[in-house]
Amino acid sequence: MLAEMALWLATPANRMTRRLGLVTESVSLWARGLRQRKAWAEHHARCRAIVAETVAALPQRRTAAILGSGLLRDVPIELLSANFERVLLVDAVHLPLVRLRMRFHRNVELVTRDLSGIMGWLAGESGHRADPLADLAADPAIDLVVSANLLSQLAWPVEDWLEDHPAAAMRLPADLPARCIAWHLDDLRRFAGRVVLLSDIAMTERDRTGTITDRLDLMRGVALPEPDESWDWPVAPFGEEARDRESIHRVQAWRDFR
Numbered sequence: 724m725l726a727e728m729a730l731w732l733a734t735p736a737n738r739m740t741r742r743l744g745l746v747t748e749s750v751s752l753w754a755r756g757l758r759q760r761k762a763w764a765e766h767h768a769r770c771r772a773i774v775a776e777t778v779a780a781l782p783q784r785r786t787a788a789i790l791g792s793g794l795l796r797d798v799p800i801e802l803l804s805a806n807f808e809r810v811l812l813v814d815a816v817h818l819p820l821v822r823l824r825m826r827f828h829r830n831v832e833l834v835t836r837d838l839s840g841i842m843g844w845l846a847g848e849s850g851h852r853a854d855p856l857a858d859l860a861a862d863p864a865i866d867l868v869v870s871a872n873l874l875s876q877l878a879w880p881v882e883d884w885l886e887d888h889p890a891a892a893m894r895l896p897a898d899l900p901a902r903c904i905a906w907h908l909d910d911l912r913r914f915a916g917r918v919v920l921l922s923d924i925a926m927t928e929r930d931r932t933g934t935i936t937d938r939l940d941l942m943r944g945v946a947l948p949e950p951d952e953s954w955d956w957p958v959a960p961f962g963e964e965a966r967d968r969e970s971i972h973r974v975q976a977w978r979d980f981r
Contacts, residue, residue: 791873
């Protein structure tokens with residue numbers, strides 16, 4: 724707990740990023756990932772393998788952009804750094820652990836970016852969504868884009884914020900969380916290079932008898948094309964959130980989303 728608090732305090736982030744709980748979530752994922760290293764190993768390995776296979780097939784390797792780079796557990800950063808002239812790690816939060824690690828990769832740049840594009844809108848500083856990827860989508864040198872388990876993470880901070888700020892929520896679209904997911908898919912389609920999409924799309928909660936106690940559509944009703952691969956990710960095995968309950972996420976992968 725003390726390590727998590729120290730990491731939270733040491734992480735650079737603006738006020739709205741913290742209000743949305745993104746720093747707290749990043750630190751929590753770091754801690755849970757350590758606890759559940761074995762349970763999450765297959766998920767991370769499959770994600771890294773898909774990216775590696777895609778890199779091997781690319782005719783050009785100038786710039787790679789990793790959207791939702793997070794803790795880099797699900798992307799092969801050493802392989803990307805070795806194969807591309809430039810690697811952009813794009814996320815709203817870059818923990819100090821990641822910042823320190825990337826000092827040893829001279830061609831890797833950390834880009835701090837609100838990938839939902841709506842922080843200013845939520846804060847009342849704007850009346851619409853900002854375009855979070857206009858500059859990157861217009862860059863012809865970006866040969867690879869990886870949306871790394873980001874898609875489902877765009878909705879929940881908005882849902883929590885709308886619930887906590889009912890007065891402000893009245894001026895915003897009721898389906899804003901789903902729109903954030905749909906907007907990101909549209910953003911991905913604008914890139915000229917290869918686009919890899921990795922995302923958990925559904926959650927199933929079960930008790931020890933195997934009885935399903937809850938289900939959640941992590942896409943909030945937004946339709947997706949048929950994936951190239953899919954697998955289960957035990958996000959919260961028994962004992963992580965409750966002694967007699969586990970949460971399993973269904974993950975899907977697209978090697979060329981566009």
